[in-house]
Amino acid sequence: MQTTVNAPRPGGSVWTDPKVRAWLFQILAVIAVVALGWFLFDNTQTNLEKRGIISGFSFLNNSAGFGIAQHLIDYNESHSYGRVFFVGLLNTLLVSVIGIVLATLLGFILGVARLSPNWLISKLATIYIETFRNIPPLLQIFFWYFAVMLSLPGPRQSMGIADSFFLNSRGLYMPSPIPSENFAPFFGAIVVAVIGIVLLSRWSKKRFEATGKFFPISLGAIPLLIVLPGLAVLLTGNPLQWSIPELSGFNFRGGWVLIPELMALTLALTIYTAAFIAENVRSGIMAVSHGQTEAARSLGLPAGKTLRLVIIPQALRVIIPPLTSQYLNLAKNSSLAAGIGYPDMVSLFAGTVLNQTGQAIEVIAITMSVYLAISISISMLMNWYNKRIALIER
């Protein structure tokens, strides 16, 4: 905020006129920024010329020539750097999404636990929160990766559960479903069931608002979800076949594998961020005054409905904005993957590709714009949700 005295002093020169000064300052500031930009640009041009680096994005079409431990899209060594970029981007998004979902779940449980009337539970939640939010996330990632994951037994001595899940130092192996020719009718039945449930809940809501009669949706939904796909299986046969990992030679074949880097990163980010989310949840619940609970109870709402219909909707309004910044932090912290070599955006693209091509400016610019784009999309999504649940006042 600035003074709003606009009339020039009588007898004062033009330099003491606030309007003139305001323009002058702004012009000077813009000139300074442009000059700095030009200085950097000019230096960069000279330096690039001297080192013989040709700037431009044509390197993205060159063949990468290195393998990647985890790729969600088809990839091999002959693919281009452009494809490496997408592999890294998908890996970053994968770890961010898993981390956000798990951290939200754990964080809400811990936040509620810290407010629990049960002394032991609330003390345990407090200890968890105070311990894990005061240890750097990179250190936690290192701990899970170097001290836990890499010291697991090798494939031959791996820990198995029910002969289908195997945990060893190469990762967690689990059965993967392979759709057979009977998958289409099965999938169709599930879609029909889901549509039926949506229609049912709409009808029951309308009826509830019109007549006040309550219809428990689960009474219709659960049979619908079991009967229809079950019928499809009975008529056409097994829709899925399972590929179970088997030890062959020195490693497992078949099934899905979670690489140890992914597990360590997800564990550390979840545990770290959950501690912060728990604190947001706690302050959100505490922000709802006790009178709200008492009013709801005196209207005759049972405890569960009081929580669901009165407390949580009001607490969410307080929780959502800080929760958004925690999600942003988690997405940005996923770049710590570079420390343990999980093939994410930063370690693949800003690490390996940069070292191989030397195109520092282009690579860093692309990486930074991706994170800016992720940050902006998460905050836009959360702002939209926040607006939807915000208190509508006069």
Added chain:
Amino acid sequence: MQIHTFKPDLPPPALSVGVIGWLRANLFSSWFNSLLTLFAAYLVWLIVPPLIQWALIDADWVGTTRADCTSGGACWVFVQQRFGQFMYGFYPTELRWRVDLTLWLAIIGAAPLFVPQMPRKALYGLGFLVIYPLLAYWLLHGGFFGLSTVSTSQWGGLMLTLVIAAVGIAGALPLGIMLALGRRSDLPAIRVICVTFIEFWRGVPLITVLFMSSVMLPLFLPEGMSFDKLMRALIGVILFQSAYIAEVVRGGLQAIPKGQYEAAAAMGLGYWRMMGLVILPQALKLVIPGIVNTFIALFKDTSLVIIIGLFDLLNSIKQATTDPAWLGMATEGYVFAALVFWIFCFGMSRYSLHLERKLDTGHKR
């Protein structure tokens, strides 16, 4: 006349007072709560005894090599043997007194600032802030007035972590305050510049900033002008952190009622004197806890300099665990690192809470 004598009070029911009463109220108030208590107790029993067994009872405390760790628990000999490296990095052993002296000077110099009755505190504080960095640079780096040079590539361990955090906050604070003022300015061009700057740095992870400062800074600067690795990391950290400080300070500026601005303007104060004498002293007091929290985040973020190859506390420990003479000591090393970081961060967060309570005066009506 009849005299009424009250009977003595009955003792409260045995089930609602004392240990049993407390247990009933806090642990077993309903069947669900009882289940939770039993579950939590099982969890504690599962985790705590083996942990104590490993870390304290079965641990080895004395010795010089890995062979002295025979009891199967934690091998704290490793931490003991490498303690010097964890604290000072590759700083020459015979010169480590300089690091110690720098730290003691900081503690002794800053101590009067925490005495409430100290007169002329602001003047002293300002003087300390001007003189101490020069003194610290002379002691740590040397190179003039008779102290031999210790290049920054030899700095490491906890000392480097503290240097990065301290320089980072000292550089980010003034820059952040200027950015916050710019963001609240009436001049559109300045506002746009500041908003762009702040939102850009807040949108990217610190790792990419460090990558940028280590690979792009040499390209940005004219020929012959170059910084060492530490300086590059510091520039990245300061720019990154100033954006976060700016947002914290902006919160304080927004909390100052409009009347304060108007009153200052009515007194005839210009922009800089209005900000310097009226607004900022109030706003900064409001956001001190927020600044401490930002500093805690910065302190944790210093561990990222491992990515560009600086040997801070975490990297020193990581290097030590890959030493063939001490293979398999990763758990001990990282637990020790976690303990050090935890003590610093937890201490600062307690201090921030204490400040919040102490400074919470006169703004609530």
